[in-house]
Amino acid sequence: MTQSWLNKKTAIGVMLAGAMLAATACGSGGAGDAPAAADKGGSKASSSGPTKVVFWHAMGGSNTKVVDQLVSDFNASQDKIKVEAVFQGTYDDLLSKLKATMGTKEGPSLVQMYEIGTRFMIDSKTTTPMQNFIDQDKYDLSQLEPNITGYYTINGKLNSMPFNTSNPILYYNKDLFKAAGLDPEKPPKTFEELQKAADAITKTGKATGANFAIYGWFMEQFFANQGAEYVNNGNGRTSPATESLVNSEAGVKTLTWWKNMVDTKAANNLGRKTDDSKKAFSAGQVGMILESTASLKGLVDNAQGKFEVGTGFLPKPEGAKEGGVVVGGASLWIMNNRPTDEQKAAWEFIKFLTSPKEQAYWHINTGYFPITKKAYDEQSVKDNLKKFPQFQTAIDQLHQTKLNTATQGAVMGVFPEARQIVEGAIEEALNNKKSPKDALDGAAKEITNKIQQYNKTVKQ
Template identity: 70%
Template sequence: MVVLAACSNSANTTTGSGSTNTKDAATTEPTAQTAAGGSTSATGTNTPIKVTWWHSMGGEVGKAATELVKQFNETHPDIQVEEVYQGAYDESLNKMKASMDSKSGPSLIQVYEIGSRYMIDSGAITPVQNFIDAEGYDLSQIEKNIAGYYTFDGKLYSMPFNTSNPILYYNKNLFKEAGLDPEKPPATFDEVKQDALAITNKTGKSGASFAIYGWFMEQLLANQGKEFVNNGNGRTGTATESLVNSDAAVNTLKWWKDLIDSKAAINLGRKTDDTKKAFLAGQIGMTLDSTASLRGIVDGAGSNFEVGTAFLPKASASDQGGVVVGGASLWILNNKPEAEQKAAWEFIKFLAQPESQAYWHISTGYFPITTKAYEQQSVIDNMAKYPQFKTAVDQLHATNLTTATQGAVIGVFPEARQLVESAVEETFNGKDAKAALDSAAKAITEKIGNYNKTVKK
């Protein structure tokens, strides 16, 4: 599986979807209640249950994950979690596939959101809904727009962990230099072009640059209330056809191409790392990136310029849509003893606690998955220090949960994203947008069909 990270198209490292945090700003450590459930040996000696957690969190984000594991182990003597970094999401998933016929695999694994269909179809997991129902766990504390992605047929299959969505970042200094109101960012496609042209024409810098990233096309469609595949984005029935050549998709790509042709924007390729570097260097006025990049971008800009943030632009102000969450969730493997699965569930609950989520959010920039985390003083203080993050939270809460904003569910999502990216590149190079997306849609539909044939019914 050749895969792009869920919300960071850096195409190089995969430290978790969209994470670009450059400083460890954690000031508060999570607390936990001790969980029961240790095993007793034949000699009567209590032996902690071992939970092996495979994840794809590297760098500063990985340090935050390690700290959470440490806190859990210190407060849960009957359970000990061993974290194992397994590389990028696709590497980790391939290793899990190889381990499924043996006992060498994990108890718990972090999987990017676009791997959800495969995880369900694999038959290798125990839905977390089973544990939720068994103890009456209160799901109302979990953000509904985040839980919505991982809910299928009314059942939560995995627990959200690292979560983000895309927002518009803009350089307030360049806005002022171009005669634009720095407190009034563009909200529609037309406004993006107008503001970008003003920056290009009046400052000598490029107005914008958006990485050629399939995730952005999915988001721009969802923001118009449009689905990526048929059958309710694969949620009311198994997806069988790509809708990436819909009128909305074609018009979106034409707008994007027009930004390039009119010199309102420049094309810097597929890597969000490249657009981010250009933005931080003051070379472009606007870019799209993950909310998980916010801390790194604001810190990176420092005193050079003021970073503004805004909702993902809509095709039209009247569009009724929203954003789809990106990131990853935690899945419990069913080839482990029941006690080990329950222990993994205890760890999941610990990670979902407000204190844990406050620490995770502050350390990484990812959304808290539980609403009560926002009541933690550490989060309140962090929001005051980084007011731009309110944009991300407001955008999440302003999104109505529909099949479009829940996100598409297909077993060949990585391949689909690459096909969309190729179509965008072809269009930028002169191919008709409709023709390019028709070809992509046909190829994606064929791959969906081949995948569906492999799934046991």
């Protein structure tokens, strides 16, 4: 993780207050308003050529090329709008750069923001809700995956359009399962089954049973899979969250299980970097890992000729309440300090991105979920599923998740910080510095304090 985007108490107040005052001074529409009618600078489509849409994103590596290709295809499809994609580094880097432009005439027309930045984006009052364009255009939202749009829907309003979407699944080495006398076609479904399988693999002496990177996202997912909320007030959805629930029964049960696996050598602890976990799995050094669905193609390719990769649902404790997974990734936000024509042009680009053909291209080349249902009817997607049948696990897990406040996911203004605090608590427990309960009690207290500090700066 890079430095948190709300790293000082005073910075929270200054940032949000400044952003909101500046937005008001500029005459921008608030978060619940229609696209601003006045032109505040920028480009127009009439005499000056196509309307320019500046799109800031955080898709690095090979995904940059995929974004650039989508932009190029859109620009070539018509002559009234020209989108310019600008890579801004990590999600945290992007947010820092965006905050520096809030209240000015600078900055993007369209911005990608990670899911844990959702509450901040709403509270900043610097965006035009996607719902406004949906309503004006009579856009059919039913064509999109409800378990994906659900995360970004608060108070019945879709605030941003999902873009890159994933969830975590269990990856396992079928060869190591066979060597341990386990059924390679039956991945463990519960904490208890996973612990037994991991122990059996470790006892073969061929590899360690499992590894879970110390990643706060996984803890959030374990909560949702037990039907448990991560913060109060309906996971921050019925009203803004005021308290962390990370030290509730779901959290303590999860961390106790995790620590017990490490203590008994059924699992090892390789730290916070998910890349280290993936490398160990690809090298055949661990039998099971948790990872994003977006990592599937890379993990299967890396195992080619060495072992067969199996996939399973995220495990849960025996007897846990019905739950599911929360979508991760990021969504697209239209900034309300841009001229009306520019905002509408950004919306046209978004509609292009959500078409079945483009979603199929996005999915196949990145591993992220298509957000559009009909993308699965594209022959290219069908062919890709034949090549990577493991992805069916991810699709089934998404579709079997029943949408409720737990599986919609938590929203809070200090989520990036909270995620780091939880990772610190997991480390304390796994390294025997604190008991799971004490570590999570400390994390909950610290997160609650930060939530309450943040809430004081925001006019609800």
